[in-house]
Amino acid sequence: DADVTQTPRNRITKTGKRIMLECSQTKGHDRMYWYRQDPGLGLRLIYYSFDVKDINKGEISDGYSVSRQAQAKFSLSLESAIPNQTALYFCATSDGAGGSYNEQFFGPGTRLTVL
Amino acid sequence: RKEVEQDPGPFNVPEGATVAFNCTYSNSASQSFFWYRQDCRKEPKLLMSVYSSGNEDGRFTAQLNRASQYISLLIRDSKLSDSATYLCVVRRAAGNKLTFGGGTRVLVKP
Numbered sequence: 001d002a003d004v005t006q007t008p009r010n011r012i013t014k015t016g017k018r019i020m021l022e023c024s025q026t027k028g029h030d031r032m033y034w035y036r037q038d039p040g041l042g043l044r045l046i047y048y049s050f051d052v053k054d055i056n057k058g059e060i061s062d063g064y065s066v067s068r069q070a071q072a073k074f075s076l077s078l079e080s081a082i083p084n085q086t087a088l089y090f091c092a093t094s095d096g097a098g099g100s101y102n103e104q105f106f107g108p109g110t111r112l113t114v115l
Numbered sequence: 116r117k118e119v120e121q122d123p124g125p126f127n128v129p130e131g132a133t134v135a136f137n138c139t140y141s142n143s144a145s146q147s148f149f150w151y152r153q154d155c156r157k158e159p160k161l162l163m164s165v166y167s168s169g170n171e172d173g174r175f176t177a178q179l180n181r182a183s184q185y186i187s188l189l190i191r192d193s194k195l196s197d198s199a200t201y202l203c204v205v206r207r208a209a210g211n212k213l214t215f216g217g218g219t220r221v222l223v224k225p
Contacts, residue, residue, distance in 0.1 A: 035215075040123060042202065042215035043159070058212075090158060104213065106158035 003027045004107035006091050012113045019078040021110050023091030030096040032074040033104065034058075034066060036087040043090065049074055050096055081114040088112075116141055119205050119216035128193045128223045135189040136219045138203030147206040148179055148186045152199045153218065159202055162188075193223045 004025045013019055023032065030051050035043040035058075045058030047066040055066060063085060067075045078085055091107040121138045128134045140148075148165040163170065165177040165186050176189040190197055203216035 040217045042119070042217040044215070045212060048212065103161045106160070108158055109156075 004091060004093055004105055006089075006107040006110050008110060009108065010111045012115065013081055014115050015082055017081050017114075019081050019112065021076045021089055021091075021112070023074045023076070023107055025072050025091075025093045025105075025107075027093055027095075027105060028071075029093040029105075030071065031094045031102075032068065033092040033094075034064075034074065034076045035090045035092065036060070036085075037090060037109075038087050046076065046089075078112075081112075083114045086112060086114045117217070118142055118214050119203055121201075121203050121216040121219045123217060124220040124222075126219065126221045128190075128197075128221060130193060130195060130223055130225050132193050133189065133191050134193055134221060135187060136201070136221075137185050137187045138216050138219075139185045140203075140205045140214075141184070142205070142207055143184065145184075145205045145207050148177075149204040149206075149213075150175075150177060150186075150188050151202040151204055151215075153202055154199050159215075162201070190221070193221075195223050195225065197221060198223045 007022045033048040034046040037043045044060050046064050048056050049068045065077045089110045092104040094102040094104045119140050150162040151159040152162040153159040163172050165179045169178045174191045178187045200218040200220045202218045205214045
């Protein structure tokens with residue numbers, strides 16, 4: 001079974017709709033992240049959370065919100081989707097122990113299309 | 116200017132050949148450096164960390180040049196399975212926030 005899962009894997013929606021993307025992990029990691037990937041732009045950080053009570057904005061948080069329901073779950077919401085939010089969204093996790101760099105493990109991605 | 120820049124490629128490489136490409140970063144406070152590999156429509160996965168002294172992992176060699184603010188990746192004896200996009204990743208400060216380059220696409224052909 002995959003350690004980091006994302007649902008849905010693909011979603012097509014219309015402008016103005018509310019969308020929630022969900023991420024679950026079985027790695028026991030404290031830290032979770034949401035990124036979006038656009039062609040040629042690499043991955044850009046939307047939000048991150050270092051534990052259940054910690055939520056931080058990334059570089060492109062406008063138009064998004066998140067919820068850390070439990071250590072293993074981190075959801076990303078688009079309150080009112082717009083076409084330029086069409087992208088590939090990745091959830092990632094890392095172990096927060098030690099204070100130094102810890103590898104980030106990515107989920108399989110959610111391809112979101114906003115019409 | 117992007118914080119992390121890469122040549123998008125593609126680098127078309129004959130099987131068995133050597134290919135090398137660089138990544139430049141703009142923030143001199145960057146602390147840690149990595150190469151991630153991403154296959155088409157798949158998630159990124161850590162390929163290797165890049166150490167100041169340079170490091171090698173099998174056919175892959177990574178180098179860091181802090182003075183000129185770039186890192187490099189060299190792939191020897193290229194395999195068809197090396198075809199992928201290679202993402203340059205930089206960590207600036209404590210907290211494990213990563214900045215990704217746009218990726219360099221490598222296509223290994225028979």
